[in-house]
Amino acid sequence: MLKYQHIANEIEKYIEDHALKQGDKLPVLEKLMTQFGVSKSTVTKSLDLLEKKGVVFQVRGSGIFVRKHKRKGYINLLASQGFKNSLEEFQLTSEVLQLKVTKPTQEAAVNLNVELNQDVYYVKRIRYIHGQPLSLEESYFNKAIITYLNKEIVAESIFNYITEGLGLKIGFSDTFLHIGKLNEEEAKYLELEKDEPKLEMESVFHLNNGQPFDFSKVTYNYQQSQFFVQASSYSL
Amino acid sequence: MLKYQHIANEIEKYIEDHALKQGDKLPVLEKLMTQFGVSKSTVTKSLDLLEKKGVVFQVRGSGIFVRKHKRKGYINLLASQGFKNSLEEFQLTSEVLQLKVTKPTQEAAVNLNVELNQDVYYVKRIRYIHGQPLSLEESYFNKAIITYLNKEIVAESIFNYITEGLGLKIGFSDTFLHIGKLNEEEAKYLELEKDEPKLEMESVFHLNNGQPFDFSKVTYNYQQSQFFVQASSYSL
DNA sequence: AAGTGGTCTAGACCACGGC
DNA sequence: CCGTGGTCTAGACCACTTT
Missing domain, CATH: 3.40.1410.10 (Chorismate lyase-like)
Structure with missing residues (x-):
């Protein structure tokens, strides 16, 4: 499996396991890079993927946050x-x-x-x-x-x-x-x-x-x- | 303006100006790199953006193609x-x-x-x-x-x-x-x-x-x- | 000023399609 | 086999937010 896909899955699982909610902050890029042992671009690519899927949003100068709406059954x-x-x-x-x-x-x-x-x-x-x-x-x-x-x-x-x-x-x-x-x-x-x-x-x-x-x-x-x-x- | 945004705009304009249709082939990556004088990653980022917008689709080993549906007024x-x-x-x-x-x-x-x-x-x-x-x-x-x-x-x-x-x-x-x-x-x-x-x-x-x-x-x-x-x- | 994400590069190597 | 796109890296530099 591709590294950036794997990392995206891991991050998504992390959000799930820790029951994070809209607006909760994820570890910073630097942290994710070392944690997964990959370059910055690869982590960024994972996060872009998750952003497309509507799982996170990134704010420059501030951090990476969970995006999650509340409605079920849609x-x-x-x-x-x-x-x-x-x-x-x-x-x-x-x-x-x-x-x-x-x-x-x-x-x-x-x-x-x-x-x-x-x-x-x-x-x-x-x-x-x-x-x-x-x-x-x-x-x-x-x-x-x-x-x-x-x-x-x-x-x-x-x-x-x-x-x-x-x-x-x-x-x-x-x-x-x-x-x-x-x-x-x-x-x-x-x-x-x-x-x-x-x-x-x-x-x-x-x-x-x-x-x-x-x-x-x-x-x-x-x-x-x-x-x-x-x-x-x-x-x- | 960001390079990759500018390039994306240019490519979109190119498609428009040449009245390209679904399935028409765009110049290859190498060509786009030299034409715009940027690195591969930057062209790729432009194309990813256009792909998200539904303007093109990329096929590995084959090329970059125009994506366009026919219906109007939607x-x-x-x-x-x-x-x-x-x-x-x-x-x-x-x-x-x-x-x-x-x-x-x-x-x-x-x-x-x-x-x-x-x-x-x-x-x-x-x-x-x-x-x-x-x-x-x-x-x-x-x-x-x-x-x-x-x-x-x-x-x-x-x-x-x-x-x-x-x-x-x-x-x-x-x-x-x-x-x-x-x-x-x-x-x-x-x-x-x-x-x-x-x-x-x-x-x-x-x-x-x-x-x-x-x-x-x-x-x-x-x-x-x-x-x-x-x-x-x-x-x- | 320090922290954090975003852009961009040059280049290595990989995977797939078509000749 | 060659052409073409995809992944990944290390690092420089930029832009925005927070302290």
Whole structure:
């Protein structure tokens, strides 16, 4: 494992183990350098990583501090592929409604950057939290990249299979959010009424070489879904 | 200006000027180093910055590529304080409904980390896009930090005033999203019906030293609002 | 003035992709 | 094998905060 990743993990563990709260001060750079026996740049890189993840913030001339918000049960929109991290303490299950190899819709073809006659996996499933329907998902996977899927994989974590099983590396994702009203089918699956609010999330996931491999449309039950985003000021 | 920021700006401008598209290749590191006359680390830092901003992605052994999604009119959830960047090409106006110095609500006091008897600025305004109501905003500013506000400032960009006028530096923000149904007052301002969908966004903005200075609750017109988030894989 | 983080360099070596 | 990006170092110097 890379040094700076390892150090970042250690620091995160340290925060966890000592139950540090927002604003608590971490050891100074010098201390961390000697403690881990690495150069300043490496420690800095670890801290930059933790800053991106929203775990710490650094103040010049002052120190390194813990960043931690208090709310629980929110889905982190930046933890890419959804919940596993944000909601790991909750009871999540999923039901696979459909799994097949087919041709993409126009929309899926555009987003996956494939031709209309190329094969894709189509997956439709419902996610439950504490037995309540949380979301209805439709996903398209480029079969040229994701060469094989089955019900077992799809019932568990597809992304875990992609990284572990297929040895692929996920690079980045684009996610688009809309608010609207449920249609009849969505309402049925989510156990709500037609025309009640919904959040629709469309995501395109790319490998680390930039190839899109997954286009997903997820409809959330508005009663169960809350999201958070931690931003840092590189946006000026 | 810092070298790496300047270089990042230049590269972004280069992409813009040459109308590069997703997947287009940028000059190699070596080239950028000599072109800008800086060390490898500095170019790398620029590229990391652009990667965080979702402008490029780097592939080891292969090159540096442009990252660009096609959809227009989406609000970037990471560009902290809202629209200015994402929607700058659209006609945005705002109407100030209220501006006063008062005591915080319980909720605002908790989020701003102030006592209930400390002064805060309370601002209520509506944002319009192309003359259509986009959002209804209620904001609380810690008066100990944001020492002065007036109608003119509030009608324009408050954040611009905070950075330029007051010389403060914004550090990071936490944003929470909920979906719900409009109440009567919200419906009136947004020119919708009661019980129609709404997106409610609560944000806490912090200075670069970690102090929270702004707690805002924004209710979006579901017909006007679409959001996007670009994630990168540091989430593993 | 002392403490602490941020920027930048020059260079060594490593890891991955593509020819 | 070569081109290309990624990690890591040691050290100089800078900028902001705290005492």
